[in-house]
Amino acid sequence: MTAPRPLSSLLIAGGGPAGWGFAALLSQRLQGAAPEISVMETGAPTIPDIVSTLPSIRTFHAALGLADADAIRRCSGSFKLGERFEDFSGAGSSAFLPYGEIGAGIGPVRFHQQLARLSDGVSSPAYAEYALATRAAADNRFAPPAKDPRSFLSTLDYGFHLDADAYTTLLREIAVRNGVKVLHDEAGAIDYGNDGRIASIRLTAGEPVAADFFVDATPDGRIVRKLCSGGWRADPPLPFDRVACMRRPQDGTVPPFTTNRAMPAGWLRQIPLAGSLHNKLTFASDYLDDGQASAMLGSDSIDFADHACGFRPAPWQANCLAIGPAAWRLDPLAAADMHLVASAGERFMRLLPHAGSSAAEASEYNRLFCEEIATARDFARLFQRCQSRGEPVWKAARKTPVSNELAHALALFESRGRIARRENLVHDETRWIAAFLAMGVRPRNHDPQAGALGRRALTERTARIAEMARQSAESMPGHDRMLARIAAGGSTP
Amino acid sequence: MIDPKTLRNVVIVGGGSAGWMTAAALSRLIGNGVTTITLVESEQIGIVGVGEATIPPIRHFNELLGLDERDFIRTTQGTFKAAIEFVGWTRPGHRYMHPFGSFGADMNGVKFHQYWLKFRGVGKAAPFGEYNICETAANENRFGPVPRDKQTPVSGVHWAYHFDAALYARYLRGYAEARGVTRREGRVVNVHQRSEDGFIEAVEMEDGRRIEGELFIDCSGFRGLLIEDTLKTGYEDWTHWLPCNRAIAVSSESAGELTPFTRATAHDAGWQWRIPLQHRIGSGFVYSADYLSEDEATQFLLDNLDGRPLGDPKPLRFTTGRRNKAWVKNCVAIGLSSGFLEPLESTSIHIAQTGISRLMALFPDRDFDPAGIEEYNRQTELLFRHIRDFIVLHYHANERHGVPLWDRCRNMDIPDTLRRKLDLFRLKGRLFRYEDELFAEPSWHAVLLGQNVMPQGYDPLVDAAPEDRIEDALGQMHAAVKAAASAMPKHGDFIRQHCPATPAPQPV
């Protein structure tokens, strides 16, 4: 038996955040064993975009050796303590979905169960108010969490808002510094080997670029599509089928959170950057045409695109792995794109194949990918399913079928506020709980285990936590001040 | 104010270890002032009571109850368990250990065993087990804390227990009764169901008494008095993957040094367990009736004991598999009534304990919400399947050629989930854990490598690290494990010093 040959070359097609994020991570971590990695900057992204991330981005940046201050400075960035939802439970409603911990469990009794026990299911104390992130966001404050786990300031977590172009450039720099090669060209025809695998991809001029393995990070999956026709699984379509994006310069306070505002025919997602506000309107074209959408956004320079979600259940085909938009399109409410890119990179490295056949690796990758993407999708779907607006389009959104897993998760939460276990939650349990509550889902009853807790002591304990959240938030500097310090060349403490 | 939907009467049918573990854990609910818990058992029917070896999560269960570890060991004739020794599974004459805890330490984001695979290939690594503290210490019959100056990241000790299951049940009975659980002695002869929906409303005793309840926990053992006899839930039979269906159990006098591990010795028609307690050795022979008669099995067992047998060998029959649903209507099956997997990896008590924790986490009210029941059943099914796959692996990956039982297991179609695991492992030693899987990667590594499932290659990332540095690191880990293990006390000495058994109270 001859020893299998290690991968000697890896070609990534697509130079967006997905392609460069993947390249940066692999080149950083594979140093030494590295296959030679090249990125073909093919296929311009459809619309200029923005990156609004989950807290897991911090792990990704740590792996790249990328400091918060650099990410913020280079990408006109801001910190993100969570997402605000306005008008989703009818006009005037507002709820915050914080990152980090919320309150504190007592043994097996989770914090929201304690609150439900105190209210006996009648009124609804705002769960999220017990999170440091919620309090800090309300006051536009930010400081990185304390390292000392005994400090209440350690309960915070955060992600980022980053300009996508600048972020791509930054990731590209890291990758290039690690020796990744750049090809400025379009991907053309594919040459196949005799085993159904890709042998090379032709550039526009017809010159073939060979590699042992290919990563399709193009916006349209132009490579993986040729290996596997019909491999796309579309989600049951929501009425919101179009997006309009626009960025407007904006001075003044930069809020440390993303805002989603529901409107009669869609919802507006506003992501604050230093000096500008990125607006993304996702709407139902049956109820609002592009002209009306422009008028609503009050601008002419708007990019429109069709919007449909879905994913590729088998993104690893032969010697080609699809990532980013080639493998998934998620609702923006999932905020999980960079999370999924990083996790694709980690999973690929854990399954790094040799140059020969990789069927076993591919099948394991695809299994894990499906679990993950389905959860991320369901989390975003939760908002559409659980909002309670009265317009026909929102009613239709509510009726759009959801996965059995989400239906089950909702039924379980509605009954006694419990969270169904899943292999990969993407968003942790606390965030699932907060999201259900933010959309006004009220469990019919609390966990009986909470029934054994004394009311008096519990009341005092929750009040103390609320007070600690308030005080700790007040001790934090303003988000603007933090950004100014970083802009002036400082780092986060 | 008390929630009007709170369950008032919980009835546990069965007083084996499953019944009393459930009663002890649920006794916490009595604190709400409305819930009562009644346990019904029949001394005449008796208990299986041979479950004596456990896995580390039992410590969480005991902690949850607030049991003091040394008190528990003293009362149950307990000993510590750090590993299982598998003798003859790969092939006659071969042995390997499945220790608790992990092997070596991961480096540069790459699993330890990947480096080991490479260096072993070129003769520069010690045997796999010598990088695990539990195995290294167990091989010298040592168990106890690692002295402070010998503690390193690779020397964390993990453990479970061996104990007398009947004493454990008695111990928990005392605990539960002290906390308000009512015990009723007698045989259940009839079960009454509500006409409108088939929910169980009462069990009827031999003397005609009715015990009413809103929630019934079926801990009645193999037959599943409520879940099967009454509710006809059905059973998924896994005998085609795990052909053993009989056991003979007997205790014998102790002999030799006290070992901190369970031993499982393979035989042509099954396998023998050996579980060291303070006052005796628990032994048993698990076999397939297709290949051996009960008389032959009994004789074999008696011929292979450490010392003189204590009492008569006890025959048991079982069908490996699981109840289609562990929770139906207002009845939850916990213990042997929910299914059975042979005790090769000491998992039965654990299955019951997770059933109890899951029941607590999803505790119903009078509405019996179907979503909670579905979640309970889904998690239970996953647990059974994961353990099944792990046990099937022991039978499947064998080199006992020419022996019908073992040829059959080697050549059988294994479950898909296990097939995928094996395929992936055989390539480059990779393994991915499925959702909440009980046995973590080190356990799979121990059994896979122990049974000679050698990967063809290793993770290509291994070659990224400079060889001399890795060789040094392996050498240091090996030395650290060795030093820590040999500084641990002998298991027997440790027990004598800290938790010698208090003789069981004599029956009056």
Ligand SMILES: Cc1cc2nc3c(=O)[nH]c(=O)nc-3n(C[C@H](O)[C@H](O)[C@H](O)COP(=O)(O)OP(=O)(O)OC[C@H]3O[C@@H](n4cnc5c(N)ncnc54)[C@H](O)[C@@H]3O)c2cc1C
């Ligand atoms: C061969 C073998 C080896 C094992 N080894 C291990 C091991 O090493 N580790 C491990 O963790 N587990 C092991 N087990 C499993 C362990 O024995 C069981 O999990 C444990 O004993 C729990 O059993 P149980 O309480 O469910 O049932 P049982 O012990 O059978 O108890 C049933 C109870 O129900 C009562 N009952 C039944 N019918 C009626 C009725 N009509 N009216 C009133 N009461 C009734 C009985 O009186 C009894 O109290 C082993 C099992 C076997 C068969």
